[in-house]
Amino acid sequence: MDTAVSNLGVTTGEVILEFSYLLAAVFFVIGLKLLSHPQTARRGNMWAAAGMLLAMITTLIFHKSEAGGGIQMVNLIIILVAIATGTVLGSVIARRIQMTAMPQLVSIFNATGGAASALVALIEFSNPDNESTLVTLLGLVIGSIAFSGSMIAYGKLDGKVGDVFAGFMKYLNLFILLVVVLFIIYIMAGNTPMETQQVLVYVLLAVALVYGVTFVLPIGGADMPVVISLLNSFTGIAAAMAGFIYQNQAMILGGIFVGSAGTILTVLMCKAMNRSLLNVIIGSFGGGGAGVDREQGIVKEITASDAAVLLSYSSKVVIVPGYGLAVAQAQHVCNDMAKLLENEGVEVKFAIHPVAGRMPGHMNVLLAEAEVPYEKLVEMDDINPDMPNTDVVLVIGANDVVNPAALDDPSSPIYGMPIIKVHEAKNVVVMKRGMGKGYAAIENFLFFADNTRMFFGSAKDSLQKLVNEIKNL
Amino acid sequence: MDNLIAFFYTNKEAIFIIVLTIFLGFEVISNVPSVLHTPLMSGANAISGVIIIGGIILVGHADTSTLNINLVLGILAVIFGTLNVAGGFVVTDRMLEMFEKKRKK
Numbered sequence: 032m033d034t035a036v037s038n039l040g041v042t043t044g045e046v047i048l049e050f051s052y053l054l055a056a057v058f059f060v061i062g063l064k065l066l067s068h069p070q071t072a073r074r075g076n077m078w079a080a081a082g083m084l085l086a087m088i089t090t091l092i093f094h095k096s097e098a099g100g101g102i103q104m105v106n107l108i109i110i111l112v113a114i115a116t117g118t119v120l121g122s123v124i125a126r127r128i129q130m131t132a133m134p135q136l137v138s139i140f141n142a143t144g145g146a147a148s149a150l151v152a153l154i155e156f157s158n159p160d161n162e163s164t165l166v167t168l169l170g171l172v173i174g175s176i177a178f179s180g181s182m183i184a185y186g187k188l189d190g191k192v193g194d195v196f197a198g199f200m201k202y203l204n205l206f207i208l209l210v211v212v213l214f215i216i217y218i219m220a221g222n223t224p225m226e227t228q229q230v231l232v233y234v235l236l237a238v239a240l241v242y243g244v245t246f247v248l249p250i251g252g253a254d255m256p257v258v259i260s261l262l263n264s265f266t267g268i269a270a271a272m273a274g275f276i277y278q279n280q281a282m283i284l285g286g287i288f289v290g291s292a293g294t295i296l297t298v299l300m301c302k303a304m305n306r307s308l309l310n311v312i313i314g315s316f317g318g319g320g321a322g323v324d325r326e327q328g329i330v331k332e333i334t335a336s337d338a339a340v341l342l343s344y345s346s347k348v349v350i351v352p353g354y355g356l357a358v359a360q361a362q363h364v365c366n367d368m369a370k371l372l373e374n375e376g377v378e379v380k381f382a383i384h385p386v387a388g389r390m391p392g393h394m395n396v397l398l399a400e401a402e403v404p405y406e407k408l409v410e411m412d413d414i415n416p417d418m419p420n421t422d423v424v425l426v427i428g429a430n431d432v433v434n435p436a437a438l439d440d441p442s443s444p445i446y447g448m449p450i451i452k453v454h455e456a457k458n459v460v461v462m463k464r465g466m467g468k469g470y471a472a473i474e475n476f477l478f479f480a481d482n483t484r485m486f487f488g489s490a491k492d493s494l495q496k497l498v499n500e501i502k503n504l
Numbered sequence: 505m506d507n508l509i510a511f512f513y514t515n516k517e518a519i520f521i522i523v524l525t526i527f528l529g530f531e532v533i534s535n536v537p538s539v540l541h542t543p544l545m546s547g548a549n550a551i552s553g554v555i556i557i558g559g560i561i562l563v564g565h566a567d568t569s570t571l572n573i574n575l576v577l578g579i580l581a582v583i584f585g586t587l588n589v590a591g592g593f594v595v596t597d598r599m600l601e602m603f604e605k606k607r608k609k
Binding site: 094100144264270 | 511515521522525526529530532533534535536537539540541543548549552555557559560564565566577578579580581583585587588592593595599600601
């Protein structure tokens with residue numbers, strides 16, 4: 032199999048390996064392209080996965096060191112065991128995790144990718160044959176930032192890490208970044224002996240890890256999807272840096288491709304919230320004391336039976352789901368209620384805000400799981416003109432995405448974000464656990480509006496009560 | 505300056521790939537419906553696990569005669585990389601499975 036190819040001075044194996052990298056790179060591009068259309072998305076994921084598998088297998092079989100030696104049996108076994116461990120662990124977690132925790136999981140997986148890049152760079156730094164010191168150091172720094180940043184993002188999504196709003200964080204971050212750059216320049220200058228350099232690299236690693244933490248800490252929890260997308264492109268770039276060390280085209284292309292696609296995706300996500308990326312990173316979101324001077328008004332509650340009557344005798348009902356629905360795992364009972372109402376002749380639609388829940392598309396995934404028909408999910412821009420003709424809007428565990436302050440209160444931190452204009456509907460019923468503020472910690476005056484009734488309780492219990500009441504009517 | 509010129513010249517192929525790929529990435533991700541933002545991010549995240557190839561190369565040629573720090577770190581890199589790849593693709597598939605289910609009905 033491994034005979035020399037005439038005239039080229041390379042073996043067949045090396046040719047096959049490079050060709051498989053080319054194929055893998057093409058598969059990645061096709062995969063991501065297909066992933067960006069709803070009909071082909073699942074196939075796209077398969078293409079990308081196939082590309083990765085191909086590159087892994089051919090590397091295992093055909094890769095040769097500079098000296099020309101292939102991968103030894105002992106090493107092969109070690110690698111296969113490591114791969115098996117990662118695969119089993121990764122796919123079991125990915126299969127078992129609840130749909131609500133998916134954003135957290137993406138964040139964790141991104142962290143492991145960043146960690147892997149940082150580790151590879153760390154080891155390669157001490158390799159005397161490696162001449163690309165700058166690229167190695169960049170890979171180390173970017174990978175470490177992606178790792179620690181993603182871990183903090185995970186902590187925030189999971190509610191384990193709170194938001195830190197402090198003006199000095201901006202300057203602290205700039206300072207740490209400056210320290211990182213100085214370290215890289217100092218190591219690059221190469222005036223220090225190898226032993227000192229080894230120590231310096233570990234210090235650099237530590238500083239980069241700290242930067243990842245301080246970079247994400249001041250960013251509001253509601254902006255975590257954007258941050259994860261950004262850190263995802265960091266991981267891609269870090270992987271490409273490692274590809275540069277090995278002159279490995281599949282790694283360079285795959286990494287840079289994810290880096291640039293991820294950056295564009297990040298910008299698109301910001302656009303969906305009508306904000307700029309810079310605004311997300313620098314302007315800390317939420318916690319603002321905006322609108323405190325406004326009259327709070329009176330909160331009016333509604334009982335399950337009244338709500339059931341109101342809903343059943345309407346002709347048009349729109350349901351606006353939010354993270355509260357996800358947390359309570361109430362998507363199934365929500366669909367049950369929608370079906371009951373339809374049997375009564377009520378037209379029921381679900382209004383999906385692009386950033387409802389903890390991630391874009393979060394609600395679509397949840398409702399699809401509950402087998403809500405696709406046609407019933409209506410996007411924000413399509414449902415808003417219909418709002419004044421809607422009899423009842425049922426808001427389930429959503430808050431910031433229906434906050435009218437985004438439209439009319441320039442002092443509000445969410446001013447300018449497009450919202451579902453539920454306040455224009457004839458009646459609004461808001462299901463909420465209590466009077467607590469939303470994820471962005473902003474007061475919502477919708478709750479005090481004349482046409483709004485509050486239905487307190489966990490989304491699942493409240494919906495179950497509603498279902499029972501509607502059945503009894 | 506000489507260093508930079510030398511760097512560019514010796515790595516010209518890689519730099520070509522990088523620049524063209526940046527444009528490719530921008531082009532491929534255009535007009536994506538917001539519904540797909542999360543699966544797309546997750547799928548791209550799985551692809552960024554391509555660092556696994558680096559891990560395989562590293563451990564593949566590592567000195568296994570003694571248990572050294574580089575070997576241990578390398579094995580960790582392979583495990584982390586695979587977690588990113590396998591977990592990433594599986595979780596993306598799970599998200600997209602939902603879309604498919606409802607389309608069949």
